[in-house]
Amino acid sequence: MKARVTIMxxxxxxxxxxxxxRHALxxxxxxxxxxxxxxxxxxLDLAETDPDTARTELTRxxxxLLANTVIEKYSIELL
Structure with a gap:
């Protein structure tokens, strides 16, 4: 299963x-x-095939590691 994590x-x-x-543009x-x-x-390419388990693991x-949740938000998309 493929997943995409967007961090902003x-x-x-x-x-x-x-x-x-913005200034350069x-x-x-x-x-x-x-x-x-x-x-x-x-x-990410995940070995997991269950969407709920994959989403739980991606959240972890x-x-x-992937996001600094103090200043960043993230979204998870299963592809």
Whole structure:
């Protein structure tokens, strides 16, 4: 089973990389971009075949390693 975890900074957390991207886009002539938030996507190939068990294990992975839950939120998608 394949899974995709999307990790983004929580709302209200300053995103300096997103702001740098927004500034660079403006410098390249792309006007009208009012805000950019950047994050990361992690795709995993899992041996698990049960969706509920996979989601539980992925949640444990996110809480334990993949996401800093103090400042980041995550979503899990089974593919």
């Amino acid at each position: 900074l929580k709302d209200g957390v300053l995103d300096p990389q997103g702001e740098a991207i 403006a410098g390249l002539g792309h006007k009208g971009v009012d805000g950019v938030r950047q994050g990361k996507i992690i795709e 992975m996110c809480e334990g």
